[in-house]
Amino acid sequence: MSAVVAELTRDEQAVWDIAATVVDPEVPVLTIEDLGVLRSVAVEGGTVTIDITPTYSGCPAVDAMRDDIVSALRAAGYADVRVRQVLAPAWTTDWMSEAGRAKLEAFGIAPPLPARAGGAVNVGLGIRCPHCGSLHTRQLSRFGSTSCKALYVCQRCQEPFDYFKAH
């Protein structure tokens, strides 16, 4: 995997800031920047190229995000916009920003624990209820309403809630 740090030029920063306003259609409090889906921006002549990375291989929200990026940039006057999907390195919830985690919790979705290096060994760490803050919660289902979530219930306040799976 090649992953090099790059500084953005002023033009690229402007494009980045517009692309960064696009939200996840399934979790509309999160921008694609919060999610770590927005990976890089390049401006060459009149052509803007934006790399995004899918969260899960089959996640249909990626197509919507791509269309929204193109629309947002067209509205800002960029005519030639290319959005590419980049698979490597693979997306991980560890790329989610602190701001994103806080927004998720405020929205009622428990933010992901740190992803486990080397595979899915289910460590028994408590998931905190986003409603009452209790750690006394229970997994109802390992799969939820979207690829990225699991379903939990709080044993204290009895509320069900989504947990954004560490991935």
Added chain:
Amino acid sequence: MNHSNHVVSTAITPESIADSSLVAPEPVAQYALGLGDDALVLAHRLGEWITNAPELEEDVALGNIGLDLLGHARSLLTYAGSAWAKSEDDLAYFRDEREFRSHQLFEQPNGDFAATIARQLIASVYFVELYRALSASTDATLAAIAAKAVKEVDYHLDHSVQWLQRLGLGTEYSHERMQAGLDAMWPYVDELFRDDPFVAEAGDAAVDPRTLRAAFDAIVPRAIVEAGLLVPEVPAARGGGRSGVHAEAFGPMLAELQVLARAHPGASW
């Protein structure tokens, strides 16, 4: 937000491969086609459970697992198709039965929920070991697809192991049905680990399936025994999926998968 740490990555673009200059070398495309068919066929079978699973959570779980597999299929078929100027849809919807390379395990009818869990257990361990090894492929696109997929199939494996234990150690009746499910799927294990001509042709871009058998044998029989069940002793099926030989149930499944696209060629939705 700290912009200075954003990543410029190797540009591997499964969705736009068709109109990019990234073209799979012929032997790699032939190999990827088989892997893509495995994922596509199992994804379709899992989709058949939606609204039919024993509980709502399982509709969601099997649907989610199928969706991940469909994602793998899309990447693999798109990449394979780049060698022949064909799209993922051309390959999925406009090939006939004998042109599909999927192993026979994946097309097995769902049976009851226990049979599906048995198939998922075998499939998930196979996928985990395959994609883990394929992450080191000399082909950068296959390696990237595999590195992403391995995280997902690892999660699927947890799901099947948990159900294996619940059913195996549950009631006498659930135990009986779980054992019957394992017995029904076990004949199709061997085929997953047989040599095939496409692997040899693709060289170090591919993973020799024979090298994955030891890991499978270290994981699955132990999981079965821990669930209080018996490792089936049944003869292996003849196989031949990679060369287009399929079980009777495959035709009707494929017809359902393809009917809409064939009735309305070129339609998009």
